[in-house]
Every structure is written in structure tokens, then in C-alpha cells.
Amino acid sequence: MKCALHSLICLIPALTLVAIPARGQSHPVYEPGDVSDTYVKQAEECLAFTEQQVRNMITEKAGFLEIKCANCTAGSQGGQLEWSTDAPDRLTCAYCGHVYPSEKYPMDRVYEHLSPTGQIQSYPYYDGPDGFHHFFQAKIDYHARYYWANMAYNCALAWWKTQDAKYARRAVVILHRMAEIYPGLPIHGLSDYSFRGPMWAGNEPPFPYLSQKLGSTWFYGEIDVDMLQAYDILYDSEEFTRLSAETNVDVRELVKTDLIEAMADFTLTFERHISNMTPSWARRLISAGRIVDRPDYVHEGVNILRRTLNEMFLADGVWSEAAVSYHRQTANGIRSAFTSAHGYSDPPGYTWPPTGERLDDYDPSTSELFLQKVLTAMNPLAYPDGFYACVHDTWAGDRTTPSTQPKSVLLWSMGHAVLESETGPLAAEAQLHFSGSHGHAHQDPLNITYWAYGHELVSDLGYTHTKYRRYTASAAAHNLVVVDETPASYGSREVPWAGTLRTWHTGQLCQAVCVDMAGPPSYEACSTYQRSTVLVNRPDAPAYVVDFFDVHGGSQHDWLMRGSADHDQTADANVPLQPLEYSLLGPGRKLVPYINEGGFDLVAEDAANASEKPGEGARLQFNPYGLIKDLRKAVDLEHFVATFAYVEPDKPEMELHVLSAADSEYYLATAPSIKRCNRDSDRVDQVRQPLVIVRRRGEEGLQSRFTALLWPYEQEAGLGAFSTLTCAGELVGAQVVFGDYTDLIIAPLQKPMQPIALDQFGLLTDAAFAIVRLQQGRPIAAEMHDGTLLQLGDFVLETAPSVTGDIAQASGSLEGSTAVRVSTDRDPGDWPAGTPIHVTHADGAYSLMYLDRLETDGDVITMHVSEPPDFSVDGDETHFHFYPIRTAPGHPSFTMYSTASWSKGEGN
Ligand SMILES: [Zn+2]
Ligand SMILES: [Zn+2]
Structure with a gap:
């Protein structure tokens, strides 16, 4: 496993899981689809380790993903050192090949830490010259832990497919060991986003944002999906009963309380901070809630998802960080998390205390309309x-x-x-x-x-x-x-x-x-x-x-x-x-x-x-x-x-x-x-x-x-010439000559107060933007934006001026109205459907709407737009329904810009 940035995404198994309608305690809640032979093969391979070896490799100590190589500066984000089951007590640098533990970089310092269960734990490290503490052993522990978590899942699938009890036994042993060690795991993580050194936290919440118990990055990923699904698949396996008899402990119950609920409860000590990682967290909460019958987890997850969707996306459906990768991660994460809640019903009589809501045969596709827009927005x-x-x-x-x-x-x-x-x-x-x-x-x-x-x-x-x-x-x-x-x-x-x-x-x-x-x-x-x-x-x-x-x-x-x-x-x-x-x-x-x-x-x-x-x-x-x-x-x-x-x-x-x-x-x-x-x-x-x-x-x-x-x-x-165009000493555009074509592009700093005249072409225009294409000196196409006149010798393109006005009343948001009441500076005249309506708000923000039709009834002008606006105007205030959600004083104004175009063959 070598995942640096999108580590949470990598940890989500690629297998398609289909939620079947809740039937009380019936398991699996998420029934596996076809299980590929790869899972069975890997499950078989992990059986080469004895149960005692498994228990030894899953330690009760902190594990760190991001421990850098001390021997080179290659790679990024602590992604240099690799671990595999071929040599489970070693790390090897993928770039310089150096092997740890290493005599050259000895772990001759020791950090002591008081665990949440009161044990003093010792962590050896090499002290780097830049102050980085290289906990090589803790990185080995990290990889071993996640390897076995992954094998719990693979073995559960192998059992599901083959019904061979040896696989179920191995998975149950892993889950049992994880439940034993989980309470004692220290809270630890990253110092910050740049240095990314190992960090230790105290045992009482609130915990630092970049901390975990099982892993070492964000709490969002703490609820381990592999182990959760292994538990779900194995729930009715007799191996739980068998191991319980051997250990005198109710192993199934121990895994539920000390591992699954403990992981979920750890994450719920954190603020419900909305970020591009919350869909992943929500999905884990929802799955855990359904699998261990905790409706409060399901509601927490659904609530986080709705807040992510409704509070942190811009009105055009783009994730507020406006980076394609994070938009896709978040949008697809929301879809996937909602899918994990599909068909869910609360137990009879249950309502979630914070909202009083209950969910019955939950279908997010009908209740979360905005998601459809979000999924294609980028x-x-x-x-x-x-x-x-x-x-x-x-x-x-x-x-x-x-x-x-x-x-x-x-x-x-x-x-x-x-x-x-x-x-x-x-x-x-x-x-x-x-x-x-x-x-x-x-x-x-x-x-x-x-x-x-x-x-x-x-x-x-x-x-x-x-x-x-x-x-x-x-x-x-x-x-x-x-x-x-x-x-x-x-x-x-x-x-x-x-x-x-x-x-x-x-x-x-x-x-x-x-x-x-x-x-x-x-x-x-x-x-x-x-x-x-x-x-x-x-x-x-x-x-x-x-x-x-x-x-x-x-x-x-x-x-x-x-x-x-x-x-x-x-x-x-x-x-x-x-x-x-x-x-x-x-x-x-x-x-x-x-x-x-x-x-x-x-x-x-x-x-x-x-x-x-x-x-x-x-x-x-x-x-x-x-x-x-x-x-x-x-x-x-x-x-x-x-x-x-x-x-x-x-x-x-x-x-x-x-x-x-x-x-x-x-x-x-x-x-x-x-x-x-x-x-x-x-x-x-x-x-x-x-x-x-x-x-x-x-x-x-x-x-x-x-x-x-x-x-x-x-x-x-094939370019003939490129030069600027000047009017009254101001640069107002450019001329491009190629073949027998000349393009005149007019783009002054602002819409001109006086029409722009280019005498050498006989050109005159009052437009904020215009273009004319000449072939052998004769116009063959012309377009203008926010102007009434574009003239070139005998050729004339004319249109009515732009219309501006105020928006007096609007009721936006997804469930809002497409009717917007406006006042204008003059009779607006006719405008085609699809005309953009540029809206400027009192706080400097901006919205765009598209016209369906205008309706005039006496003094009242109503614009019918293609979809409800992202804002509401009510009295003297404007409310914004998408990120950043806010209320600002004042009314918006709007402009519909005049445009005109012509090309040879269309008349004139
Ligand atoms: Zn190296
Ligand atoms: Zn850039």
C-alpha cells in the first residue's frame, strides 16, 4: 500500500457493495457482489503467518505513515519508505534503496508516551539533523496494522465466496486483536501540513485536527472500512462463537463496542467541520451505524453530507475550493456516501434527538436534488x-x-x-x-x-x-x-x-x-x-x-x-x-x-x-x-x-x-x-x-x-500582421491579418463614452466589445456586445441598447420560484429566451440568470428565468442560498446586454 495524498480514498475498497433494505439486525447489511479470485488469493497468502504472528504484528502502539527516509530527499510527503510482508520487520526507500532499521541512521533515542489506558510506551527514533524524528519502527507498525485490517476484509470475502471456515477464523482473529489493542492506541498525527513531522496528543478531547488512533493523518479516515465490512460479512459466522468460547469473551460484542463504536465515537469528539474529507467520514459513519445498529451514527453522517452539499458548494455546483481534483473527490464522495444510506429505515419509533427527524426507506436521489448539478459542474x-x-x-x-x-x-x-x-x-x-x-x-x-x-x-x-x-x-x-x-x-x-x-x-x-x-x-x-x-x-x-x-x-x-x-x-x-x-x-x-x-x-x-x-x-x-x-x-x-x-x-x-x-x-x-x-x-x-x-x-x-x-x-x-488599434491616443483593440482576411477586434478598457472611430477603416462603434472580419477589404462577419452601432463604411449593424434595472422581489434557492419582479430604466422591449441576465449585488457579489420570457402587467414587470436564482430579495435585504451563505443589505441591480451579429449570406 503506497498512498500519499488521497490515502482515504485508497483505503476504500474497490468492490461494489449493494445495500439491501434493512431487515432489523440482518447481516450483511452491505452484501458483497461477485468476489474476485484476487481476494481469495491474498487471503490464502496471509494464512502463511501464524495466529501468534498476527497478534504480535498488530501492536498496541502508535503507527506513523509519514516517516521520511533519512538518507535522501527524493519523493514527497513521506512516501519514500515501503513495507511488504516479504520482509515485515524492514522498510526500504523506493528512491535510494536504503533499508531500515539501519546502522547508519540508528534509532538511538527514545520517546516515552502515556497511553490512553495508562501504560508507559517507548518509541525509539533516529533524530534527524532537521529536527525530524524518524520513528522507523512506528512506521513498520502502521503498515502491519493496515495490512491486517485489509486482510480481515479479504478473508471475510474469501469465506463469503468459498464458505471455508479457515478464512473466517483468520478474519475473526484479526478483528478480535484489533478490538483488544484499540483502546490503548495513543492519539497522534502530523505536526502541520509543511514539515509533516510526527505529533503526539494528550488523551483527553478536543484532539488536534490532524490526529487519529488507528492511523496518523485525519480523524476523517479513522473508521476503518475494511474491518467494518469484514464484521458485517462475518456477523453470522460461527467463528465468532468459537473464538468467544476459547477466550471467554463475547468477541462479536467486543469488536462492536471496543473497535467499531470506539472508532466512530473517537471521530465524533471532533467538531463537525465541513471539508472535502467530510463525505468520506459521513460514509463511514453511515455504514457503521447500519452495521452495528446505531441510528445516531446514520443521522450524523446524513446530516454532515447535507451540510457539505448545501453550505460548501457554490451556486453553479462547484466545490468552493474551485480545484477540479477536490471537487471530484467531494462530489463523488457525497454520491457514494448517500448510496451507502440508500434504503435505510430507522428502528420503529426512533427519531434523532438533535432534529427530531426519522428516516424511512431513505432515497437521497429525490431529497438531494442539487447533487445532480454538482456531479457535472466541473x-x-x-x-x-x-x-x-x-x-x-x-x-x-x-x-x-x-x-x-x-x-x-x-x-x-x-x-x-x-x-x-x-x-x-x-x-x-x-x-x-x-x-x-x-x-x-x-x-x-x-x-x-x-x-x-x-x-x-x-x-x-x-x-x-x-x-x-x-x-x-x-x-x-x-x-x-x-x-x-x-x-x-x-x-x-x-x-x-x-x-x-x-x-x-x-x-x-x-x-x-x-x-x-x-x-x-x-x-x-x-x-x-x-x-x-x-x-x-x-x-x-x-x-x-x-x-x-x-x-x-x-x-x-x-x-x-x-x-x-x-x-x-x-x-x-x-x-x-x-x-x-x-x-x-x-x-x-x-x-x-x-x-x-x-x-x-x-x-x-x-x-x-x-x-x-x-x-x-x-x-x-x-x-x-x-x-x-x-x-x-x-x-x-x-x-x-x-x-x-x-x-x-x-x-x-x-x-x-x-x-x-x-x-x-x-x-x-x-x-x-x-x-x-x-x-x-x-x-x-x-x-x-x-x-x-x-x-x-x-x-x-x-x-x-x-x-x-x-x-x-x-x-x-501564415500570419500577415498583428498591430494595435488606437483611437484618440487610447489603445482600443488589435488588428490581425492572415491570408486575405483582416480581423478588427475592439476591446477598450471600458465601454466608450463617445463612439470609437477608426478612420483608416471607416469604423465607428459604441460597443464595449466588437469584432469585424474583412475578406479582401469587405466585411464578411461582425459581432458586438453592449453597444447599439457597429459601422464600417456602408456596412451598418444596429440594435437597441442594453437594459438595466433593479430586482424588487425574488424567491430563490432550489425550491424557489423562477419569477423575478423587476423595475427597469425604460420599456425593456423584446428579448430572446436564453438572454443572460447579469446581476450585481449590493455587497459586490455577482449572479447570472437566463431569461425565459418577460411579462409586463401595467407597472409590474416579471422576468421568468430558466431556474430559480441563487438569492432571495425580501424587503431591503438579499439572502444568498449557496456558499458563502449570508444576508446582505440592499437590492441587486441587473443588466441585459444588447448583442448583435451578422455574417455574409444572412442578408443586410
Ligand atoms: Zn531514500
Ligand atoms: Zn495554478
Whole structure:
């Protein structure tokens, strides 16, 4: 068994268990399906140990999973040392091969601990130079204990399949021994998430969050599913009776009280803290409750599940931490836990005291509607090849079945826009991220990723437990603007909505999104921190990206864009490059080394390591910049173009054009790309990716607009020209010329007060966003968002203006009403079904609804929307029904943006 992060998930057996309706005390409650021969084979193998050996190997002492190798620094999270039944008194390092116990690293120190049953226990350890106590023997004990817990289950299944009593005997012996030792097991766990040293706790609750008795991580996993199910399957086996006669103890009763109930009761000493681990805890409580006939456990579990679902998911169904991996873990965990409660009925006459509720033939699929939305909520983040973008702490390689139709999706409550274009060889996708921070988040305001030609061409690095975790989560590892060499703000629960959505346009020619995240969700110093990302279709190639980044505030702006993290790439430029000797920290500065998953973003220049807290007045540096190396600075600059190329043949290339003010500096560099280091801290410097940095410095209050083009291709780039568009001295857009096409993309900082006029094209528009495609100088397609006029010579596209208003009354939540009463600034006129309704709340939060129809009755205007809103407006207050659940004073306002589009062949 070698499970580091998802250890709880790994411990859940892969076998499908089918709950059969409760029949009082009838067992098994969870009837095994077909039992594979593998279980029987492993059960047979474990019989090679004598019963006395089993009893000796299951000790009454603390066991630690995460004891590091003392001989190397490879791997991550104490996952180096392996144990097997071939040599049950040894550990071997999977990386350096060192074997423990070891003369080189002797366990010559002893820690003494008073157990919960009053025994003084001795724990030998090797004292590492970094202060880590290497309890090698306690790690052996840990693995042996979980091996036998697993064998109790395998033997129970083997007996179920073969009815051979020897298997039942072995499983009952294991359960009996576990029940004997469980009361004496000390409470112990991890010191913290970074150093991850062994920790000991006292014997009275409350116990530390990271503690257990049976294991050594979280209490969530304490109730051991293997042993629980073994007990359930074996319940009617005669071996319980036989062993009871031999030992003069009611073994079945002892296992129930001193093991199963004791495990459950231990977990119930903890606060009902809701996290991505609670579904696993709930499932164990529900199963235990059904198996040992404790309805209170079942209700505790169901209650925790409902709270997890109702309090901690955002309105669009996304887990509040907004990381794909944790969303999937939590959503699937809830489904699985609810399944374990399916069909459950309380004993006659029972109600649960805290709520007075009773459950009868419980069917979660009808009572927990929101779960259906949750289960598919993250699907849009999968690229056309099914791999998810690695947003926040998402593991590389997480994958699903991709949708077959391209669909641009705005996960408005998460803060993530997915722009998607075409399928098959022409498929392309860009994602813009603008979430808040509610656990497992990265410093990634307005980060973008881009996928085309079957590859993620612009990457997000995702999750790692290596020593570069701090780097991976930092602003320096994302595609955004770093202001003043400082970390971007992580935000908090107090910043429920992390940006202002300015444009959301889904058209035939392009998809566009524009978000401003000025202030605490990005940088305190910025009054504007805004990105407009536009994915533009091409007739015979995947869509390209034009990207505008506006930053006002601070005195240094570093625009960053990195290539692939999945394959080796090089980057070169169209201008001469001068190699520099130093990292992005600048001359004379050095990286302060990272020693574990932790560390500070701002460290003292002379700190020994990045985990050292900077003292008052220390000279600080933005340490992640120390990992951005191999700097080459562009000289003699006119129009900067970097070309990203894969080292392997037959892969696409990408030109990256960046247009910035004349005083800008342009760099190529390399940085850790993490994904391919195989979770090994010793390999994190071996996998790197190219990136481009465009830097501007100036007086405080610096204003920048970076205009970029991401242009992928297979053989020839085929790009004619890329240039900015200017009106009255302001940058308002960009022009892209290719073949006999010219695309004019209008994306000013804000919706213009006066129409934008581009005289060289005869273009005039008042739109917040517009695009025109010309072929041989004649318009063939045009689209605009939040405007009334788009004119190009003789060609005119006109529409009624956007409508704004107030929401006077709404009754939201899942069981709420789809009728929303509003007042508007003028007669709203006709709007098609499906029109997005952008809602801005008084506390700065944001909601999105979709119109079904408008109904006007005298002065009363009612919007019928596609599903009940996530909020209710009642009197002068707004109540929010999803995470973060709260009440805010004031009424929301709303806007329905005017849009218009035209393409040749549709008339005009
Ligand atoms: Zn090692
Ligand atoms: Zn990230």
C-alpha cells in the first residue's frame, strides 16, 4: 500500500457493495457482489503467518505513515519508505534503496508516551539533523496494522465466496486483536501540513485536527472500512462463537463496542467541520451505524453530507475550493456516501434527538436534488481531449469523457470562463480564471490557459506535494501580471465575488470574456486589473487568441506567459537576445532554498531557507522569481515575437506576439514545469518550461496595456500582421491579418463614452466589445456586445441598447420560484429566451440568470428565468442560498446586454 495524498480514498475498497433494505439486525447489511479470485488469493497468502504472528504484528502502539527516509530527499510527503510482508520487520526507500532499521541512521533515542489506558510506551527514533524524528519502527507498525485490517476484509470475502471456515477464523482473529489493542492506541498525527513531522496528543478531547488512533493523518479516515465490512460479512459466522468460547469473551460484542463504536465515537469528539474529507467520514459513519445498529451514527453522517452539499458548494455546483481534483473527490464522495444510506429505515419509533427527524426507506436521489448539478459542474473545465485544466490544486492527469459539442461556459459563481470553439482538428479552447480563494487556491487572478492542435499550449501547473508547491501556487507560476514583485492576494471568504464581469460574448466568429479584478482579489495597489480574452475562429485552423491586459497601479508590471508543462519545449525570439547571469530576482540575489511544501512568498534575502519567517525590517525578496532562470533579454526591439516549439517532432508551434509600451523590456526564460517530476522533489529542477516576461517600470500609479496574440500553427505560421488599434491616443483593440482576411477586434478598457472611430477603416462603434472580419477589404462577419452601432463604411449593424434595472422581489434557492419582479430604466422591449441576465449585488457579489420570457402587467414587470436564482430579495435585504451563505443589505441591480451579429449570406 503506497498512498500519499488521497490515502482515504485508497483505503476504500474497490468492490461494489449493494445495500439491501434493512431487515432489523440482518447481516450483511452491505452484501458483497461477485468476489474476485484476487481476494481469495491474498487471503490464502496471509494464512502463511501464524495466529501468534498476527497478534504480535498488530501492536498496541502508535503507527506513523509519514516517516521520511533519512538518507535522501527524493519523493514527497513521506512516501519514500515501503513495507511488504516479504520482509515485515524492514522498510526500504523506493528512491535510494536504503533499508531500515539501519546502522547508519540508528534509532538511538527514545520517546516515552502515556497511553490512553495508562501504560508507559517507548518509541525509539533516529533524530534527524532537521529536527525530524524518524520513528522507523512506528512506521513498520502502521503498515502491519493496515495490512491486517485489509486482510480481515479479504478473508471475510474469501469465506463469503468459498464458505471455508479457515478464512473466517483468520478474519475473526484479526478483528478480535484489533478490538483488544484499540483502546490503548495513543492519539497522534502530523505536526502541520509543511514539515509533516510526527505529533503526539494528550488523551483527553478536543484532539488536534490532524490526529487519529488507528492511523496518523485525519480523524476523517479513522473508521476503518475494511474491518467494518469484514464484521458485517462475518456477523453470522460461527467463528465468532468459537473464538468467544476459547477466550471467554463475547468477541462479536467486543469488536462492536471496543473497535467499531470506539472508532466512530473517537471521530465524533471532533467538531463537525465541513471539508472535502467530510463525505468520506459521513460514509463511514453511515455504514457503521447500519452495521452495528446505531441510528445516531446514520443521522450524523446524513446530516454532515447535507451540510457539505448545501453550505460548501457554490451556486453553479462547484466545490468552493474551485480545484477540479477536490471537487471530484467531494462530489463523488457525497454520491457514494448517500448510496451507502440508500434504503435505510430507522428502528420503529426512533427519531434523532438533535432534529427530531426519522428516516424511512431513505432515497437521497429525490431529497438531494442539487447533487445532480454538482456531479457535472466541473465538466466544462475539461479540454476537448478530456484532460482538465489544472486550476488551483488540481492534479495533472485528471480526466473525464469530453463533451462532443463545443460550448462556451461561464461558471459565474466559481469565477471561471471557458471559451470553446469547434470540434475535431479545428478544436480550440481558452480558459480565464477569476475565482476567489476558499482553500486549495492559487495566486492566479486572471490566469489563462490555451489548448489547440490537441495540446495545452499555455499551461497552469496544478497540484504538487514537492518542495516547489509554494512556487506552483504563486503568481509567478501563472500567466498574468505580477505587480511590484509581490504575491497576488489570495482573497478570502470575505471577498465572495472576485471580479467584475464586463463582457461575456458567445458568438459564431468569436468567444470573448472581460473581467476586472482590481483590489484585494488581485493587488491592493491596483485600481484596474483587467483582462479581455478573445478566442477567434479561423476558417482552416484552430481558433487563435487575442488578449488585452490592463493594469493601473503599482510601479512595476511583469506580464508572464508560459508554454507547455506536458512536453519539452524551446522558445526563441525574432530579435537578438542577450543571456543574463542571474534569475528574475535580478543581479546579486539568490533563491532562498525551499525545503518542503511550505515556505513564504516573501522571504528575507539572507534566510537559510524559505520556511524561515522573515524578521522585522528584513530586506525581502519575491522568492518564486529565483526559480525563473536562463534569462535572455531582447535588445534592439521593435515588435517582439517569441516562438514556442516542441522538442518532439510533429507537434504544433505557437507564435506569441506581445505589444507593449516603448519602455518595455522583453525576456525569455525557463521555469519549473512540475507536472512531469513524478511527485519527486529531487526531480523538480529537471523538468522546465519556457516563458516570456514583459516588464514595465515607472512611477507609482503606472498604467499598462499588454496586447498579445497567441497564434498556433502546424507548418507555416501564415500570419500577415498583428498591430494595435488606437483611437484618440487610447489603445482600443488589435488588428490581425492572415491570408486575405483582416480581423478588427475592439476591446477598450471600458465601454466608450463617445463612439470609437477608426478612420483608416471607416469604423465607428459604441460597443464595449466588437469584432469585424474583412475578406479582401469587405466585411464578411461582425459581432458586438453592449453597444447599439457597429459601422464600417456602408456596412451598418444596429440594435437597441442594453437594459438595466433593479430586482424588487425574488424567491430563490432550489425550491424557489423562477419569477423575478423587476423595475427597469425604460420599456425593456423584446428579448430572446436564453438572454443572460447579469446581476450585481449590493455587497459586490455577482449572479447570472437566463431569461425565459418577460411579462409586463401595467407597472409590474416579471422576468421568468430558466431556474430559480441563487438569492432571495425580501424587503431591503438579499439572502444568498449557496456558499458563502449570508444576508446582505440592499437590492441587486441587473443588466441585459444588447448583442448583435451578422455574417455574409444572412442578408443586410
Ligand atoms: Zn531514500
Ligand atoms: Zn495554478
